[in-house]
Amino acid sequence: MEVFPSIEDLRTWADRLEEVQVRLAPYFERSEPRQRAIAYIRGLISTIERKNGWQLAELAREATPDGMQRLLNAAKWDVDQVRDDLQEYILTHLADPEAVLVVDETGFVKKGNKSAGVAAQYSGTVGKIANCQIGVFLAYANRYGAVLLDRELYLHADWEKKPERCKEAAIPEDRRTTIPKPMLAKQMLERAFAHGVKATWVTGDTVYGGDTKLRIWLEERLQPYVLAVPKNQRIGLSHRADEVVASWPAERWQRLSAGESSQGPRFYDWAWQSLDFRWTEPGWKQWLLARRSLSDPTEIAYYFVFAPEAVTLEQVVRTAGSRWQVEEAFELAKQQVGLDEYEVRHWQGWYRHITLAMFALAFLTVIKVAGQKRGPTFRSEKSQSFFP
Secondary structure, three states: OOOOOOHHHHHHHHHHHHHHHHHHHHHEOOHHHHHHHHHHHHHHOOOOOOOOHHHHHHHOOOOOOHHHHHHHHOOOEOHHHHHHHHHHHHHHHHOOOOOEEEEEEEEEEOOOOOOOOOEEEEEOOOOEEEEEEEEEEEEEEEOOEEEEEEEEEEOOHHHHHOHHHHHHOOOOHHHOOOOOHHHHHHHHHHHHHHOOOOOOEEEEOHHHHOOHHHHHHHHHOOOOEEEEEOOOOEEOOOEEHHHHHHOOOHHHOEEEEEEEEOOEEEEEEEEEEEOOOOOOOOOEEEEEEEEEOOOOOOOEEEEEEEEEOOOOHHHHHHHHHHOHHHHHHHHHHHHHOOOOOOOOOOHHHHHHHHHHHHHHHHHHHHHHHHHHHHOOOOOOOOOOOOOO
């Protein structure tokens, strides 16, 4: 039986969208880009099949996509101010004292070599080296799911040697040097903390956990983390992580769930060992954590943990599992708000589209949470994967 939106559902959507419009208004001096920005977000949260310039323009009853392209490439507005307001919007509606900050990246496969930052580089999205852009993201994960707080476009080293190519892609002069992905993550974390974002944990994969400077910076802030590290990560002066874990007795391992998936609990065998030789502030500790697959015991993932010494293995395991929420956020953002459907080549255009798509994702998450609190809500054919 088809379920139609109630008057209350429609009123909730209208009120929430009006709030976004009021939030965005101060960042646009002229009415034309102001109105077009909200039309752009309306298009991103709509059920149209593709979220490209032509379809967004058509939905906004514009004859050509020129206006939408102008919004992304030439109109006067500060995308970082909008990003900051997005974080305020998320804190207003989705703040959670048990939230986890997740740093991760996703690939945007592209043709040609004109798009800013595009290069032959590994993309987890396709599982191989591909001609793509890589976006590094900071996600805010809690019991409602995950939303995207911040973003940075990674500039591949190939671009450093080609100033004319950088100029053609309108890459700012102060961004024409490759910044390592862990440094981009640190910059985003710094901004989030300065903006009042609080998190019980920070987590990320080996790209970020394997960076000593990022870990030390978090430790100096007394910010707990569960960060994946490679198997050859040095433990002390003479051993690798995989060598240490291989020496652990069988009784050290415990079978625990790292959280729910669409197929049920994610069970693995887990074990950890405190690294007492490493100096920490009083009351804090560091551990080496390992996760072993049930179907293939040779498949082991390794983590460094930094936390108050009273933390339990169960808490750490749940945190390690929360990293998967960012993958779900990327999937939702690409499937439902067109995160990867942009048609811009310039640096600024990428940031503007991505930021508006992040706002659209946050909006849909706020609507979803409101619906969960109210009970059964409207499901459209397009949104059944997003709304429970």
